[in-house]
Amino acid sequence: MSVSFVQGGIAEAHIQNCTITGNSNAGVWVVGAPGSTNVATVSNSLIVSNNFGIYTDPSAANIVRLTGNTISRNSIGVVVNPGAVVKSAGDNVIDGNTTIDVSGSMTSITKR
Numbered sequence: 001m002s003v004s005f006v007q008g009g010i011a012e013a014h015i016q017n018c019t020i021t022g023n024s025n026a027g028v029w030v031v032g033a034p035g036s037t038n039v040a041t042v043s044n045s046l047i048v049s050n051n052f053g054i055y056t057d058p059s060a061a062n063i064v065r066l067t068g069n070t071i072s073r074n075s076i077g078v079v080v081n082p083g084a085v086v087k088s089a090g091d092n093v094i095d096g097n098t099t100i101d102v103s104g105s106m107t108s109i110t111k112r
Contacts, residue, residue: 012039023050027074030064030084031057044068053077053097056084063087067111072096080104 011032020027027050032038038060046069047053053071056062058081067089071077077097080086087109094101 009033010037010039013041015040015042016044018045020045020047021049026050026052026055026079028053028064029055029057030062031055032060032062034059036060037063039063039065041065042067042069045070047071048073050074051076052079053094054086055079056081056086058082058084065089065109066092066106068092069094071101073098075099076103077101078103078106080106 027047028040028042030038030040051074053074054064056064056079062084064086068091070093072095074097076099077094078086081104086106088106089109089111
């Protein structure tokens with residue numbers, strides 16, 4: 001699953017109740033041209049056996065929101081590159097990835 005848009009645009013993807021597996025690159029790859037804003041919301045999904053579970057490209061303002069997911073058995077579970085924001089509701093299982101579970105810093109959010 002890739003979320004991307006041309007320069008200056010906004011792209012959004014909402015992924016719910018999915019199994020994302022077996023991708024040689026990223027299970028969910030959020031990427032775009034400089035100046036674009038790309039938003040992905042992933043909820044209640046299983047993201048396993050990819051190179052990267054969630055990958056945010058550093059080329060644009062990328063925002064990912066995660067809630068209720070299991071992200072496991074990837075090389076890297078979540079990659080938060082500079083300029084990107086990955087927000088977690090704190091109810092994700094991000095564990096058992098082979099190299100590292102999270103590369104970069106995620107931001108905690110409150111479910112309301």
